[in-house]
Amino acid sequence: xxxxxxxxxxxxxxxxxxxxxxxxxxxxxxxxxxxxxxxxxxxxxxxxxxxxxxxxxxxxxxxxxxxxxxxxxxxxxxxxxxxxxxxxxxxxxxxxxxxxxxxxxxxxxxxxxxxxxxxxxxxxxxxxxxxxxxxxxxxxxxxxxxxxxxxxxxxxxxxxxxxxxxxxxxxxxxxxxxxxxxxxxxxxxxxxxxxxxxxxxxxxxxxxxxxxxxxxxxxxxxxxxxxxxxxxxxxxxxxxxxxxxxxxxxxxx
Ligand code: 13P
Numbered sequence: 001x002x003x004x005x006x007x008x009x010x011x012x013x014x015x016x017x018x019x020x021x022x023x024x025x026x027x028x029x030x031x032x033x034x035x036x037x038x039x040x041x042x043x044x045x046x047x048x049x050x051x052x053x054x055x056x057x058x059x060x061x062x063x064x065x066x067x068x069x070x071x072x073x074x075x076x077x078x079x080x081x082x083x084x085x086x087x088x089x090x091x092x093x094x095x096x097x098x099x100x101x102x103x104x105x106x107x108x109x110x111x112x113x114x115x116x117x118x119x120x121x122x123x124x125x126x127x128x129x130x131x132x133x134x135x136x137x138x139x140x141x142x143x144x145x146x147x148x149x150x151x152x153x154x155x156x157x158x159x160x161x162x163x164x165x166x167x168x169x170x171x172x173x174x175x176x177x178x179x180x181x182x183x184x185x186x187x188x189x190x191x192x193x194x195x196x197x198x199x200x201x202x203x204x205x206x207x208x209x210x211x212x213x214x215x216x217x218x219x220x221x222x223x224x225x226x227x228x229x230x231x232x233x234x235x236x237x238x239x240x241x242x243x244x245x246x247x248x249x250x251x252x253x
Contacts, residue, residue, distance in 0.1 A: 010232030036249030063091030160197030172207025211240025
């Protein structure tokens with residue numbers, strides 16, 4: 001039986017002004033979050049302070065979408081773990097495929113950020129995933145296990161257990177093409193097997209997760225929740241997924 005608590009993480013990407021953040025979170029915080037499920041949102045940096053204020057006593061955690069590996073220094077435009085901790089940020093998404101593709105994030109860089117997050121008491125959510133071409137060529141397992149091994153290289157099993165992984169097939173992100181639950185379950189099983197400690201860590205699925213596919217995905221034994229993009233931007237679609245996670249929490253394996 002698994003003791004892994006479901007986690008639903010909303011990655012807002014570059015959406016929501018401060019005013020929009022306040023509105024969405026005010027609506028979300030009026031709803032009771034189900035027992036047994038962790039829920040968190042990662043707004044843009046500019047809205048973190050407003051989100052922190054709005055989320056007090058609301059049962060939803062606060063995350064960031066990326067961060068610097070450095071505490072301070074000449075890194076124009078970057079945001080450090082110290083600055084995030086000051087804003088009560090508890091979670092940080094690292095190595096998202098959009099960061100890797102558009103901001104040249106490397107496996108080594110992601111690994112350094114994972115260490116920095118842990119050193120500052122934050123939980124890294126490390127994103128891994130294959131492109132459509134890699135998927136076609138049958139390279140999915142090789143790609144994601146390589147990324148996972150690289151991200152957690154040199155960490156103790158104890159440290160790895162504290163982390164979260166998100167398997168996000170790149171071809172499924174924002175496309176409406178969701179992976180088959182059994183297929184995602186199999187890939188995540190390989191990810192867990194690739195790094196000591198990941199068996200105990202939470203691994204999420206991400207990529208067009210919505211209310212109508214979340215239950216089937218989270219019914220799979222290896223899938224502990226979701227990293228949600230588009231569907232995290234409205235209360236109704238996000239809460240449908242949270243409700244699906246509550247079902248999973250109520251039926252532990
Ligand atoms: P979508 O849910 O919009 O496909 O995005 C997934 C994602 O990239 C979350 O990090």
